[in-house]
Amino acid sequence: MRSDGGEALDERVHELSFLEHRVGAGLRDRLVEAAVRVARHRDQAEARMVLAESRDRGDTVHERHVQVDHDGVGRQLVGELDGVEAVPGGCNDRQLGLVLDQRDQRLEERPVVVRQEDANRCRHHPIRLVHQGRDVSLVAVSVQPAARKVALIGAPLDLGAGRRGVDMGPSAIRYAGLAEHLAEALGIETDDRGNVHAPVAESLASGDERARFLPQILELCDRVAKLVAAAARAGETPLVLGGDHSVALGSLVGMTSVHGSGGVVWVDAHGDLNTPKTSPSGNVHGMVLAAALGLGGDSFAYDDWTLPAIEPRRLALVGVRSLDKGERELLKQLDAKVFTMSEIDKIGIEPCMRQALKYAGDGAFLHVSLDMDAVDPEHAPGVGTPVRGGLSYREAHLAMEIVADVGTVDSFDVVEVNPVLDRENATGKLAVELVASALGARIL
Numbered sequence: 001m002r003s004d005g006g007e008a009l010d011e012r013v014h015e016l017s018f019l020e021h022r023v024g025a026g027l028r029d030r031l032v033e034a035a036v037r038v039a040r041h042r043d044q045a046e047a048r049m050v051l052a053e054s055r056d057r058g059d060t061v062h063e064r065h066v067q068v069d070h071d072g073v074g075r076q077l078v079g080e081l082d083g084v085e086a087v088p089g090g091c092n093d094r095q096l097g098l099v100l101d102q103r104d105q106r107l108e109e110r111p112v113v114v115r116q117e118d119a120n121r122c123r124h125h126p127i128r129l130v131h132q133g134r135d136v137s138l139v140a141v142s143v144q145p146a147a148r149k150v151a152l153i154g155a156p157l158d159l160g161a162g163r164r165g166v167d168m169g170p171s172a173i174r175y176a177g178l179a180e181h182l183a184e185a186l187g188i189e190t191d192d193r194g195n196v197h198a199p200v201a202e203s204l205a206s207g208d209e210r211a212r213f214l215p216q217i218l219e220l221c222d223r224v225a226k227l228v229a230a231a232a233r234a235g236e237t238p239l240v241l242g243g244d245h246s247v248a249l250g251s252l253v254g255m256t257s258v259h260g261s262g263g264v265v266w267v268d269a270h271g272d273l274n275t276p277k278t279s280p281s282g283n284v285h286g287m288v289l290a291a292a293l294g295l296g297g298d299s300f301a302y303d304d305w306t307l308p309a310i311e312p313r314r315l316a317l318v319g320v321r322s323l324d325k326g327e328r329e330l331l332k333q334l335d336a337k338v339f340t341m342s343e344i345d346k347i348g349i350e351p352c353m354r355q356a357l358k359y360a361g362d363g364a365f366l367h368v369s370l371d372m373d374a375v376d377p378e379h380a381p382g383v384g385t386p387v388r389g390g391l392s393y394r395e396a397h398l399a400m401e402i403v404a405d406v407g408t409v410d411s412f413d414v415v416e417v418n419p420v421l422d423r424e425n426a427t428g429k430l431a432v433e434l435v436a437s438a439l440g441a442r443i444l
């Protein structure tokens, strides 16, 4: 999230374009409709639009507040030009700040259809083709991200993990000051929906050894899915606090139920791509991504869930350094993008993360699932399945800063914080910092 409009202007102006520009017939009822494309849903833009008038009449300028819809497009009637003051002077008058082409090099030049509206026949006739940057331009646009409201959903589940204690993860993250930190550092309001009910392992039979506690895990995921869906429908950003990584299935199912099939960037030391057939441990948190892809087998079918929740072509894994044999074989067959730790070492976390977000980002929603074991155990000791050689403290932050920078992520999980294995809640605190970075915290 940007701290102010000016900063946003510099970063985003290249993403703005007229999609369509329509001028009505007579001078009296000249209407201009423009669409402004920005990165994030529900953004608001202050668009200042200039049209070069014919016959040396100068330019016409109009300012408009544009609210961006769920497709990232604000398509609005920009103004009735009748009565709007024509600005004398050339279209490159820097003093007036009306430099039509000042951002030309950053704007993709594309044809803009200008139409004449025939009110009687209700048809639009294209009357000329112009190019953006010449006849018409957005000269000044400030984009103000809509205040994100974050819905916190606690999922205190440890049935999917081999080691106990990760059920205390949501508390550890809350105690580390998540809501306070987001409010103070970013002005982000949080609405804590509390924890979903999670059964205790001691009260249950573990069931099938190839996927222990699976029925109870699916029930919990369904509860998570419903809360995630309700938050998404309310225009809030769902943030699920794990719990073991199984809870991400709930997030993805919930988002899919609202938006349709989406994509995910899975930041994790592991692939979580086992199935009951291939899993060496029978721990469901190592199968959850395969399940979300619809590859977990029939035992993951649940009520009215739509699986797959995500397509492999919109799956990116980041930080991977430990794969089981079955996972490796599965990955070879999937057109997922995998950024292993060696890839990150070679080309750097920034391009990896940008490519991952781009790859996963063309679906109906984009989710980031952050398993704290992606971070090196030196910085995140409180995880159930630590693997050496993970993301450094700065790499983890930079990865999340890229999430904020790209600005297209709709929902998050942060999972696998295990206070029993932690050192003075270091991992819980790091989770808070990383969430803040993903939501827009910056050094400067």
Ligand SMILES: [Mn+2]
Pocket (backbone or CB within 6 Å): 245, 268, 269, 270, 272, 285, 371
């Ligand atoms: Mn995981």
